[in-house]
Amino acid sequence: AKALGKGQYYIFDPAMHDEALNRLQLENDLRRAVERQEFKVYYQPIISLTTGKIYGFEALVRWQHPTRGFISPIDFIPVAEETGLIASIDLWVLQESVRQLQAWQHQNLINDKVTCSVNLSARHFLQFSFIQHLRELLEATQINPQMIKLEITESAIANKNQATLDILHQIRDCHIELSIDDFGTGYSSLSYLEEFPVNVLKIDRSFIKRIDDPEHQCGLVPGIIGIAHTMGMIAIAEGVETPIQLEKLRGLGCDFAQGYLFSKPLDPEAIAELLARSPQW
Numbered sequence: 001a002k003a004l005g006k007g008q009y010y011i012f013d014p015a016m017h018d019e020a021l022n023r024l025q026l027e028n029d030l031r032r033a034v035e036r037q038e039f040k041v042y043y044q045p046i047i048s049l050t051t052g053k054i055y056g057f058e059a060l061v062r063w064q065h066p067t068r069g070f071i072s073p074i075d076f077i078p079v080a081e082e083t084g085l086i087a088s089i090d091l092w093v094l095q096e097s098v099r100q101l102q103a104w105q106h107q108n109l110i111n112d113k114v115t116c117s118v119n120l121s122a123r124h125f126l127q128f129s130f131i132q133h134l135r136e137l138l139e140a141t142q143i144n145p146q147m148i149k150l151e152i153t154e155s156a157i158a159n160k161n162q163a164t165l166d167i168l169h170q171i172r173d174c175h176i177e178l179s180i181d182d183f184g185t186g187y188s189s190l191s192y193l194e195e196f197p198v199n200v201l202k203i204d205r206s207f208i209k210r211i212d213d214p215e216h217q218c219g220l221v222p223g224i225i226g227i228a229h230t231m232g233m234i235a236i237a238e239g240v241e242t243p244i245q246l247e248k249l250r251g252l253g254c255d256f257a258q259g260y261l262f263s264k265p266l267d268p269e270a271i272a273e274l275l276a277r278s279p280q281w
């Protein structure tokens with residue numbers, strides 16, 4: 001800090017300056033990325049714990065930055081949400097996933113029982129334009145809407161207001177099922193589950209991580225699976241990495257799982273190879 005005069009200081013912190021610049025740069029780059037479509041969708045298989053077959057995929061966005069290389073969604077989704085760019089990104093991922101499902105279907109790699117789950121930011125899905133875009137996409141592509149699922153975090157819908165309820169009903173009227181992502185991490189009341197048309201609870205990886213400790217009583221996982229089934233929903237475990245976790249989840253009656261134990265998120269070419277090798281659907 002440099003003294004400017006009596007009692008006044010001009011704080012110059014080079015680290016903070018760099019951070020602000022980086023952030024600004026990231027914002028600009030992100031705008032350009034949306035225009036030039038520098039994104040790619042990766043797909044992570046979701047496996048049925050009863051049949052061992054592929055039930056569907058989760059679409060996960062990747063940003064291939066022209067000079068900085070691959071940037072993780074963890075680093076750019078928050079910036080995209082703050083700037084509003086997330087709406088364009090989410091819509092692009094949705095369109096691309098539909099296009100990809102139809103391509104795989106034409107190649108006879110999947111049938112129309114295979115699903116693709118697309119993440120939707122709270123900020124985006126609460127906009128009225130979202131439901132319009134969704135309807136247009138369904139109309140234009142004629143995709144079977146049951147092949148698409150939308151994932152929203154519980155914080156997005158935890159306040160039970162009429163606007164949220166309307167949007168959720170409109171999504172349901174499109175015959176698209178809804179999943180609650182990162183379930184149990186939002187510290188919200190569960191009462192919304194009784195009123196909202198929700199079909200799937202996704203158990204966050206932070207809960208799954210702890211269950212292969214032999215001393216551990218599986219924590220909240222049995223409770224979450226119980227809530228799902230009591231409410232007529234299905235439970236999907238995310239971030240399954242070990243055979244012990246898998247066995248415990250099976251024992252607990254969990255319906256589906258995804259995680260590195262089965263497969264990392266893969267590019268569409270690798271998924272096509274996987275499907276061609278083992279047409280297990």
Ligand code: C2E
Nearest residue numbers: 060061073074077093119120121239240241258259260265
């Ligand atoms: P998420 O929705 O909870 O997605 C699961 C994340 O866990 C993904 O990270 C996935 O790659 C990772 N994962 C899956 N299995 C394992 C495992 O066994 N071990 C470990 N360590 N990780 C595993 P990813 O792809 O980096 O995405 C991070 C987050 O970014 C997502 O978390 C989601 O919240 C957000 N995101 C990704 N794509 C989109 C998108 O298109 N739109 C929006 N709004 N958000 C997205």
Ligand code: CA
Nearest residue numbers: 058119151181
């Ligand atoms: Ca997700």
Ligand code: CA
Nearest residue numbers: 119153181182
């Ligand atoms: Ca999430």
Ligand code: CA
Nearest residue numbers: 182204205238
């Ligand atoms: Ca998660």
